[in-house]
Amino acid sequence: MTVTFEAGRCRHAAECVRGLPEVFDTARRPWIRPDAADAGTVAEVVRRCPSGALRYERADEGEGRASPPPTGAADPE
Numbered sequence: 001m002t003v004t005f006e007a008g009r010c011r012h013a014a015e016c017v018r019g020l021p022e023v024f025d026t027a028r029r030p031w032i033r034p035d036a037a038d039a040g041t042v043a044e045v046v047r048r049c050p051s052g053a054l055r056y057e058r059a060d061e062g063e064g065r066a067s068p069p070p071t072g073a074a075d076p077e
């Protein structure tokens with residue numbers, strides 16, 4: 001499983017860090033370790049990301065990402 005992060009989209013809501021601290025730890029480099037938990041759990045937390053900054057790709061399931069912000073929402077950048 002691969003997890004990618006787009007820093008420009010991150011709203012620092014910390015859903016990832018709170019949801020799965022063993023995978024998402026900003027004090028560490030690299031700060032995302034997808035193998036530190038089972039793929040289903042990592043995918044679930046990635047889908048909780050409110051900004052779409054996190055995405056994952058699973059060999060068995062294809063690509064996934066958090067829901068994009070509602071249409072018409074102001075761009076945080």
Ligand code: SF4
Pocket residue numbers: 009010011012013014015016017048049050051052053054
């Ligand atoms: S859940 Fe998404 S928006 Fe929140 S800190 Fe993590 S990457 Fe950033």
